Amino acid sequence: MTRPDRRPLRADAARNRELLLAAAADEFAERGIDASMADIARRAGVAKGTVFAHFATKEELIAAIVGDHFAALTAVARRLLDSADPGAALLEFLTVAAGGQRQHDLAFLQTVAEGDSEVSELRNEFHASIGSLVDRARDAGAVRADITGTDVLLLICAPVHAIGFLANPEPDLWRRYLAIIFDGLRPEGANPLPRPAPSWP
Amino acid sequence: MTRPDRRPLRADAARNRELLLAAAADEFAERGIDASMADIARRAGVAKGTVFAHFATKEELIAAIVGDHFAALTAVARRLLDSADPGAALLEFLTVAAGGQRQHDLAFLQTVAEGDSEVSELRNEFHASIGSLVDRARDAGAVRADITGTDVLLLICAPVHAIGFLANPEPDLWRRYLAIIFDGLRPEGANPLPRPAPSWP
DNA sequence: CCACAACATGACCTCTCGGTCAACTTGCTA
């Protein structure tokens, strides 16, 4: 996440910040939300106090990771808005989004970062960019008429989450469930949906 | 879970056991895996020591809950095997399974109960009964040919999990995502799947 | 109805966690 603070970091501090974000992302991916700050510090090769010098609380660390992730996916979505095939673009987006997840990921971290206003901002942009992607796909007849951007947003994590029940899943297996779910989004053979799409949030 | 131990419980102990299982299920549903044994005891109206008198460890408590849940769903699946419409039976099963979940549920608890052999047994029966349900639906042409019982097992939690990202979802909203995913399981307009179905586990 | 085994209790243990801070080290600027 681009730091909200304007003052530039010293070179070593900037390096440590990146090391910490990377280590934290790895640790959360492996151990889930219960990854400890001490383990993250060890993985980054810094002392525990340094973690708290950069991120005042665990929630703030998580917010930074989630914010980065949202920003990266928003960039992907916007790039795909220029694609000639809107249906393929949406599928490509979901593939990139799922591919970027690890065993555990945003799924649970996001709910922790709920309160952070910066993250909310990035999440709204993310939501909006998905909305555009879905609108284009719908107009092109690539997805059914009753699907919204919010629907797609909520289903992003489903493929990776599904294979989480397996002890040693093939790393690519989520593609199978993405394909199944994406088939459910297509207009061919679509049945009416029992409930209206939710508004955000 | 029907206790593996053969000796019958005293009346008060049996009552407390049920109170504890119910309280624990509620607490895990609300607070997730981090629900504390102390809170569970309080909710059940017993002392903390009583919890450990019934379940030696937190994992054992979780295993009991997960086992109960598997057994209940296995019973539902078996009952639906007699249904005249195999496609509707599978959808009904998924509806009951999703309806029985709360905000958080088996999704994460199952991975904790991984080691318990009793739970493994119940999970295998559960898996087998879903397999029969899916086989019948496939033979009737209600689901696509390349879908297995394991696929359905992995997707059971997806609808409820999807709405978990919303702060205050309508309690029935999961039905929408179940409908979408189930449409993805139908033969109409099915595209080839990129990866083969996983074996269990 | 009694006696004993089964059960319930809550104070207590240890361990780990997120978070703090005074003392120390180091990159940057003038």
Add this chain to the structure above:
DNA sequence: TAGCAAGTTGACCGAGAGGTCATGTTGTGG
């Protein structure tokens, strides 16, 4: 290159977790 602000360190703290156990209470078979 000197000096200082910026950054790092690791011992330390309180809270709360899972788990234990001596003691008190109670259901139940004879």
